[in-house]
Amino acid sequence: SQQGEEDPQALSIQEGENATMNCSYKTSINNLQWYRQNSGRGLVHLILIRSNEREKHSGRLRVTLDTSKKSSSLLITASRAADTASYFCATDATGGATNKLIFGTGTLLAVQP
């Protein structure tokens, strides 16, 4: 399978705590992106990190990328109940007929108020 793997599959935390989600992938990439999906609804683009970047911040989000390990992590700081959603990583791969995003399996985050 070309899909990436995300870890953990599900995460439950209290409001105010930090949430960390990890993503591993299999191919060489141009960039890696994180998306959020509220229950069965649309995908919202959160952040994009290019293959030559190691860390990127956007508000309460911090993303790291380790291309040698083919892995990425998403940290949400000071979580809120409204952060409850599924989070997906997706890779935009290099080479071949790769005009697509390859999605991970997702992490279901529940933030308890």
Place this chain on the structure above:
Amino acid sequence: EAQVTQNPRYLITVTGKKLTVTCSQNMNHEYMSWYRQDPGLGLRQIYYSMNVEVTDKGDVPEGYKVSRKEKRNFPLILESPSPNQTSLYFCASKYQGTYTFGSGTRLTVV
């Protein structure tokens, strides 16, 4: 507002009855694509289009058709829907590596 608009949001249909899910973007993006999302299988690409009149198969194209007669529209056509096409469908456009997704179409084929 820059967006990708899909219609309908929800659709229940019967096996074999042709249907079209529309997708329109107002960002003048050249690239558009369709994905389906299924439990345990994640999101998989159905078809994509690099520009007007240029379309190509993704990972799961069987049972689907697309067309790209104009830049803003990329409809997904199911000529003879079957129950295994029950899924949540997303249209997306892309510019400089960043994808914008539509709100999704939940299709049920009975």
